[in-house]
Amino acid sequence: MSVQAPEREVRPVRSGRTVRIGPVSASLRWRDVVVPSVAFAALALVSAVSMGRGDFPIGVVDVLRTLVGLGEGPQEFIVLELRAPRVIVGVLVGLAFGVAGALFQTFARNPLASPDTLGITAGASAGAVAAIVLTGGTSTGAILGGLGIPLAALLGALAAGLLLFLLAWRAGIDGYRLVLVGIALWAVGNALIDFLLTRAEIYDASSAYVWITGSLNSRTWDHAVPLAIALAVLLPLSLALNRVLAVMQFGDDTARGLGVRLAGAQTAVVLLAVGLVAFAVSAAGPIAFVSLIVPQIAVRLTGGSRPPLLASGLVGALLVVGADLVTRTVLPEALPVGILTAAIGAPYLLWLLVRGRRQFT
Amino acid sequence: MTTPIELEPRSAATARVRLAAEGVRLAYDERVVVDGLDLQLTEGSFTAIVGPNGCGKSTLLRALGRLLRPTAGQVLLDGQAIAKTPTREVAKVLGLLPQTPVAPEGLTVGDLVARGRHPHQSWLRQWSRDDEAVVAEALAWTDMTELADRPVDALSGGQRQRAWISMALAQGTDLLLLDEPTTYLDLSHQIDVLELVGRLHAERGRTVVVVLHDLNLAARYAHRLVAMKDGALVASGTPDEVLTEQLLADVFDLEARVIPDPVAGTPMVVPVRRLR
Numbered sequence: 001m002s003v004q005a006p007e008r009e010v011r012p013v014r015s016g017r018t019v020r021i022g023p024v025s026a027s028l029r030w031r032d033v034v035v036p037s038v039a040f041a042a043l044a045l046v047s048a049v050s051m052g053r054g055d056f057p058i059g060v061v062d063v064l065r066t067l068v069g070l071g072e073g074p075q076e077f078i079v080l081e082l083r084a085p086r087v088i089v090g091v092l093v094g095l096a097f098g099v100a101g102a103l104f105q106t107f108a109r110n111p112l113a114s115p116d117t118l119g120i121t122a123g124a125s126a127g128a129v130a131a132i133v134l135t136g137g138t139s140t141g142a143i144l145g146g147l148g149i150p151l152a153a154l155l156g157a158l159a160a161g162l163l164l165f166l167l168a169w170r171a172g173i174d175g176y177r178l179v180l181v182g183i184a185l186w187a188v189g190n191a192l193i194d195f196l197l198t199r200a201e202i203y204d205a206s207s208a209y210v211w212i213t214g215s216l217n218s219r220t221w222d223h224a225v226p227l228a229i230a231l232a233v234l235l236p237l238s239l240a241l242n243r244v245l246a247v248m249q250f251g252d253d254t255a256r257g258l259g260v261r262l263a264g265a266q267t268a269v270v271l272l273a274v275g276l277v278a279f280a281v282s283a284a285g286p287i288a289f290v291s292l293i294v295p296q297i298a299v300r301l302t303g304g305s306r307p308p309l310l311a312s313g314l315v316g317a318l319l320v321v322g323a324d325l326v327t328r329t330v331l332p333e334a335l336p337v338g339i340l341t342a343a344i345g346a347p348y349l350l351w352l353l354v355r356g357r358r359q360f361t
Numbered sequence: 362m363t364t365p366i367e368l369e370p371r372s373a374a375t376a377r378v379r380l381a382a383e384g385v386r387l388a389y390d391e392r393v394v395v396d397g398l399d400l401q402l403t404e405g406s407f408t409a410i411v412g413p414n415g416c417g418k419s420t421l422l423r424a425l426g427r428l429l430r431p432t433a434g435q436v437l438l439d440g441q442a443i444a445k446t447p448t449r450e451v452a453k454v455l456g457l458l459p460q461t462p463v464a465p466e467g468l469t470v471g472d473l474v475a476r477g478r479h480p481h482q483s484w485l486r487q488w489s490r491d492d493e494a495v496v497a498e499a500l501a502w503t504d505m506t507e508l509a510d511r512p513v514d515a516l517s518g519g520q521r522q523r524a525w526i527s528m529a530l531a532q533g534t535d536l537l538l539l540d541e542p543t544t545y546l547d548l549s550h551q552i553d554v555l556e557l558v559g560r561l562h563a564e565r566g567r568t569v570v571v572v573l574h575d576l577n578l579a580a581r582y583a584h585r586l587v588a589m590k591d592g593a594l595v596a597s598g599t600p601d602e603v604l605t606e607q608l609l610a611d612v613f614d615l616e617a618r619v620i621p622d623p624v625a626g627t628p629m630v631v632p633v634r635r636l637r
Binding site: 012013016018019020023026109240243246250253256257258261303304305306 | 462496
């Protein structure tokens with residue numbers, strides 16, 4: 001009954017290399033290791049350079065000395081209090097947007113899914129703009145202590161995410177339905193923003209507009225710390241979903257046939273992605289496009305079958321911090337970072353699309 | 362909990378019932394598709410479900426595979442209510458191949474087949490020696506070893522279906538449900554796929570349930586036919602018992618002659634005209 005045993009396989013079965021240490025085993029593709037490593041190294045370098053640039057230039061070596069506690073006097077104050085929070089918020093926001101985008105796109109099996117197109121950042125913006133316009137964010141902003149706007153944005157994002165989840169849920173979530181519901185929410189959020197802006201004082205409208213574009217200007221540890229705590233919880237949970245996502249990218253029936261509890265897995269993916277976006281947006285505004293394009297850039301760099309979570313996060317961080325550095329140094333005028341992420345990221349994605357044979361995903 | 366890693370299901374002394382539907386009612390929203398249906402599938406059987414379009418045969422298969430929860434009645438897997446069995450435990454015993462499954466762009470055949478090991482893996486143990494041996498064997502058995510590093514989307518329709526069957530083999534389940542595995546394939550590839558499924562049954566002892574449109578192929582490859590009409594089971598038995606001129610008229614509204622297949626000796630349908 002048994003067919004002849006096949007020759008001992010010399011030829012590798014999988015596209016990755018097998019790694020086995022004790023009870024731990026995995027198949028790793030080298031590009032899934034190299035791309036995040038390179039992105040991490042580049043991120044560290046750009047971050048250090050960024051902390052050194054400004055009205056009072058500091059060399060990379062001195063920045064690193066200061067970061068490990070060997071700095072002195074004004075240098076220490078400038079790096080640790082003025083510049084580090086801005087760069088760290090940039091890193092964390094980029095990580096959150098990149099991972100959230102990869103989660104949404106794998107889940108929806110649709111490269112158009114992102115917090116932008118799904119209306120979550122629109123919800124956050126509507127919350128923040130409401131806080132700025134209705135309380136007079138520029139004049140009485142001090143009363144809110146910089147906490148009111150992030151909090152309003154967080155609530156706006158969570159409300160939009162909850163609506164998205166409830167409206168898209170129908171004995172599980174269908175990717176197309178999710179995107180369609182998201183686009184409707186995006187339209188509602190933007191209508192609300194426009195309504196608020198037309199009724200706003202000119203100063204409020206102007207500061208609201210900067211917020212909507214997404215900016216790292218005057219970020220302090222008050223922005224960085226809550227975001228860091230949130231990511232310390234949400235990022236490991238997201239990465240733990242990697243194995244399930246690898247099966248969820250098939251159709252629903254195949255995934256369930258392979259033993260995935262689909263409803264639970266879908267709920268976890270959407271809640272984690274919404275949470276990541278909500279905290280990131282509340283810290284820096286909806287930095288345009290990062291979540292949409294970064295997973296697509298990352299998947300073209302790693303060459304896998306779906307947006308890689310870790311690489312997407314690191315490429316996202318690199319894009320945000322790099323764009324922020326450019327706005328502060330190369331350009332004659334300090335622009336909000338959101339303008340640059342779109343201006344750099346979108347052409348790069350187009351270039352990858354033109355030269356690649358991959359159609360989408 | 363030990364995980365069975367061998368591909369060969371244990372042989373049963375007697376033909377015990379592995380999968381059964383008991384008075385199931387199946388509905389999408391308010392629309393009832395199947396009502397009060399009973400069906401028993403025994404160890405080592407090869408069953409084909411046939412019937413006209415919209416008769417509920419795919420719906421029944423989805424319920425048997427735990428993809429659709431009955432609104433009344435229940436499905437039993439080895440005597441246990443399948444709805445109450447954890448998904449992962451079901452996935453170690455019962456594999457299913459949906460109609461026209463979609464593989465993500467860029468996924469290689471080897472990685473696709475490796476996904477079949479998902480129910481046997483854990484977060485730490487993602488690619489054990491057992492997994493590797495089973496996947497290599499499944500690829501070899503389905504003649505896909507040479508194509509292991511090719512992207513699934515670059516394969517022809519017939520090769521693609523072989524890859525999916527290879528994945529189902531790697532999953533190592535005793536039971537295998539296939540929903541119209543020959544859809545969109547030309548005749549020679551239909552034969553190729555059904556030969557492969559037949560070998561899974563004959564050589565690997567798999568209990569197979571397959572939804573098929575082509576009656577002649579169903580009669581040739583399956584040992585038992587189940588005919589459905591309007592959500593009810595109207596006939597069940599050997600191909601000779603089920604494929605009669607009367608049944609074709611009743612179930613398919615088809616006037617036809619049934620003659621012995623000159624190659625296999627199984628009943629063969631020669632259509633005359635549509636009735637009514």
